[in-house]
Amino acid sequence: MRITVASGKGGAGKTSVAVSLALAAKEECLLVDCDVEEPNCSLILQASMDKEEAATIPVPQVNENLCAFCKECSKSCRFHAIMILPHKAVVFEKMCHGCGVCSFVCPLDAISEVPREIGKVSWGEGRGVRLIEGRLKIGEAMAPPLIRQVKAKIGHQEPPLVILDAPPGVSCPFVETAKGSHYILFVVEPTPFGYHDFELSSRVVEELGIPWGVVVNKDIKGQADDTLSKIRETCSNRGGSVLAMLPFSLEVAKGYSKGEPMVVADPSLKPVFSEVLEKISGGVQ
């Protein structure tokens, strides 16, 4: 089963929850860090990443000796990544998604494809959890192709549980991560900002048609009742459910400042995460 851990906004505790779920799992689990702009699972797991490979996308290279400057390629590129001037072809590599359409439509076979590195995929293990991580190069914007390559490394011998740490927000990188998941777990802070972003996220996830639920993080009893009732209402209106409430905890905050997962900083939380996994697998199977 694949579970994507997501959050409408950064700082809600998504990565900490994803790592804690992996540590609380009773079955073999693989953690996949798809938060490629800022992968932190390896840091929290103190993982040693012992294997790494470059992630590339194929970008076009125009042979101007063969090119007739007909502009078929630039007209077909929906990302405006190739421009044909009267006697020159210009490729904007950082805008190119490597889709291959331009070389496909070129009538003169004037376009070849060359690999361009967009980041790295690495493998490792920490605190007994296996991890695959994607890391985008600084200044690089092509998160979805890298996320696809990270997910492709899960391989055919998939363990019973795969937890994917999604990038914050619900734009293309989140959707790319969540594709193929059996469940999406949102980590939500019971604050007005937290609720606002969660409400937007719930609309996207409803469109995706994947079962989903919420872990409320940093709950201060009695201080966010209005927001909590709004979170519950949104869940029941859009087919989600609240699976757990994690209290605001000084122990967890102190542990987080030292890079410790929640269940290490406060071991009493481990059964809460195990229960979340049981609820999800009970609902999906």
Ligand code: SF4
């Ligand atoms: S489609 Fe081919 S021939 Fe036409 S402008 Fe592009 S590269 Fe040149």
Ligand code: SF4
């Ligand atoms: S590979 Fe796709 S995105 Fe890149 S220039 Fe060609 S058509 Fe555009």
